Amino acid sequence: GDSVTQTKGPVTLSEGTSLTVNCSYETKQYPTLFWYVQYPGEGPQLLFKVPKANEKGSNRGFEATYDKGTTSFHLQKASVQESDSAVYYCVLVLSNNRIFFGDGTQLVVKP
């Protein structure tokens, strides 16, 4: 079936260290992949999306490559800040418009 799996949190890092949140997906369709971020007390908001395989998306220093070969879309950032503390969701949207959110990964960045 169709699904998306991401790193189970919480992930706790010190400011200035690097981040990787793994995201793997399963589908026989041609998905569009998204990363959303949710700050405390707010609804999720788009971080970036990548509609095509083998392309990279980026925003605010975060980036991810849509790897069709390994069916992965890992989120990375070279140097996290305390303000990056939030919950990050990997999202799969299929060609039949079905939507699958990952379980979310809580990131805690300590100063």
Added chain:
Amino acid sequence: DPKIIQKPKYLVAVTGSEKILICEQYLGHNAMYWYRQSAKKPLEFMFSYSYQKLMDNQTASSRFQPQSSKKNHLDLQITALKPDDSATYFCASSQEQGGAEQFFGPGTRLTVL
């Protein structure tokens, strides 16, 4: 001005009662969605509507019924409330269904006693 309005912000209900959660979007979008987020479960997709028609329903219970009286409205009626229904319910919208960015409202926090 807020682009997606959800009312009320907080809601307390008793078990067995019925409530309606309101969602209005002023983004001119054609697709609208409902999600649920609780302490026990992460963000769960519930429904999607496109041009006021139900497109996808991933909610098992018929106690949850979306209602679209206008293009920019998608309310959520919940009947026979249970304590397990306690959660924050988010409404979202996008220009079109599918691969478009979704914009989320601030949520309605429902507590069922």
